[in-house]
Amino acid sequence: MTTTGPGRPRKQQPSRPGATARDEILDAAAELFTTQGYANTSTRSIAEAVGIRQSSLYHHFSHKDDILEVLLAGTVAGGLAFARTVCALGDGDRSPVAAAARLHAVALYDGTQLCTARWNLGVLYNLPEARSQRFHSFMADRTELRGLYQRLGAELPATGWAGTSQNGDLAFRLVESLVSLRADGLNTPESPLQAADAGIVLCGLADSLAAIRARSAELVTSMG
Numbered sequence: 001m002t003t004t005g006p007g008r009p010r011k012q013q014p015s016r017p018g019a020t021a022r023d024e025i026l027d028a029a030a031e032l033f034t035t036q037g038y039a040n041t042s043t044r045s046i047a048e049a050v051g052i053r054q055s056s057l058y059h060h061f062s063h064k065d066d067i068l069e070v071l072l073a074g075t076v077a078g079g080l081a082f083a084r085t086v087c088a089l090g091d092g093d094r095s096p097v098a099a100a101a102r103l104h105a106v107a108l109y110d111g112t113q114l115c116t117a118r119w120n121l122g123v124l125y126n127l128p129e130a131r132s133q134r135f136h137s138f139m140a141d142r143t144e145l146r147g148l149y150q151r152l153g154a155e156l157p158a159t160g161w162a163g164t165s166q167n168g169d170l171a172f173r174l175v176e177s178l179v180s181l182r183a184d185g186l187n188t189p190e191s192p193l194q195a196a197d198a199g200i201v202l203c204g205l206a207d208s209l210a211a212i213r214a215r216s217a218e219l220v221t222s223m224g
Helices: 021-035 043-050 064-087 096-116 121-126 133-153 167-183 191-202 206-223
Strands: none
Touching (some): 021 043, 021 064, 021 121, 064 096, 064 121, 064 206, 096 133, 096 167, 096 191, 096 206, 167 191, 191 206
């Protein structure tokens, strides 16, 4: 038996990714929540998956909900930070291609985050628990992210299928559909780009897609 610090005996050598026991707990919980279900996962089973005692888990998290809160927050943190930065560019180039590139970049970055995370944590959005007041911070962040999509979509010309009032929300929903695609095992490395492209096409800017893609890639590279 090895130890990870005072009061935290470990049954085995660490085998999960993470620099700390806390990271390993989050990784184990993410796996179990997404494969066995949140309700079916106990703190004991999480501790066993890490190789620590249940009492040691409580050194880091006092309740299973605390673990879920951290995992949910992580699903939107990166995309939200990127979207905030992109929206701060709003006083720059206001051309349709530039405006569409900003929306495309946010969708591409956000979708890539959802598709490349180690576990498909987006499936936890549908948990009844995630809608409770306990997780209001996560819901507030997700609502803000959706609002930033809507703000970017409103900058596009009213030429698409949905019109300016729905352009951003349509892109947001397309990105979130990647969670279901991944759950069905149908996602590919190109899925985030395809979702971002689809949002632009449905906004009526298919003819400018190549130029929009190029500018979007520049944004992701320079700011991601």
